[in-house]
Amino acid sequence: MLSAACLRVVFDLKMELSIAIQICRYFLRLEYRQKRSDKSQETIMLTDTDLQNLRRCVELATEALEAGDEPFGSVLVAADGTVLAEDRNRVGSGDPTRHPEFELARWAAANMTSEERAAATVYTSGEHCPMCAAAHGWVGLGRIVYASSSEQLAAWFTELGSAAPPVRALRIQEVVPGVQVEGPVAALAEQVHDLHQRFYHKYKQSRKEKGPDSSSL
Numbered sequence: 001m002l003s004a005a006c007l008r009v010v011f012d013l014k015m016e017l018s019i020a021i022q023i024c025r026y027f028l029r030l031e032y033r034q035k036r037s038d039k040s041q042e043t044i045m046l047t048d049t050d051l052q053n054l055r056r057c058v059e060l061a062t063e064a065l066e067a068g069d070e071p072f073g074s075v076l077v078a079a080d081g082t083v084l085a086e087d088r089n090r091v092g093s094g095d096p097t098r099h100p101e102f103e104l105a106r107w108a109a110a111n112m113t114s115e116e117r118a119a120a121t122v123y124t125s126g127e128h129c130p131m132c133a134a135a136h137g138w139v140g141l142g143r144i145v146y147a148s149s150s151e152q153l154a155a156w157f158t159e160l161g162s163a164a165p166p167v168r169a170l171r172i173q174e175v176v177p178g179v180q181v182e183g184p185v186a187a188l189a190e191q192v193h194d195l196h197q198r199f200y201h202k203y204k205q206s207r208k209e210k211g212p213d214s215s216s217l
């Protein structure tokens with residue numbers, strides 16, 4: 001423990017109290033950061049089936065990108081492993097709520113019993129936004145596994161100089177505290193990062209070709 005070591009040093013050197021407090025604060029902050037870093041690097045236990053479904057989500061996100069849409073894709077899987085439904089982002093249609101996770105929640109409400117929904121898993125290329133997390137919670141769907149987190153997405157948007165979204169990014173558990181959530185998955189998150197970079201550059205190129213007044217993709 002860094003803080004314990006710090007106290008020992010302070011005691012041994014008979015330091016002035018104010019200096020000792022400052023040194024202790026420094027070590028406590030260091031220890032806190034180390035703990036946070038260790039937590040973020042915890043290994044997530046996923047099965048081969050989980051990874052296969054997540055890879056399909058990245059494929060769907062790629063399809064969205066190639067169709068000129070934002071790169072997000074999701075898959076709904078029953079308790080027995082059957083893929084029930086899948087979708088990709090379709091906000092390019094002009095409806096900003098056409099997120100794949102939202103579509104899957106509505107599909108589940110229309111086609112599954114409450115027991116089936118609770119036992120199902122939703123895989124997705126990017127962590128649910130608050131709208132989709134709320135839909136997931138209201139419909140009573142089960143576990144969520146995502147490739148990249150909302151925190152990562154926000155960092156990528158900042159890095160790319162992209163405009164901040166109108167809805168604040170929240171962790172799924174902040175919206176739906178009871179749901180089991182796993183992610184991110186480093187290797188796949190990097191692929192999703194690449195898709196967002198490609199989308200951003202494609203968007204910029206498109207705007208350049210259409211002229212500075214163009215606000216559409």
Ligand SMILES: [Zn+2]
Binds near residue numbers: 133
């Ligand atoms: Zn969403």
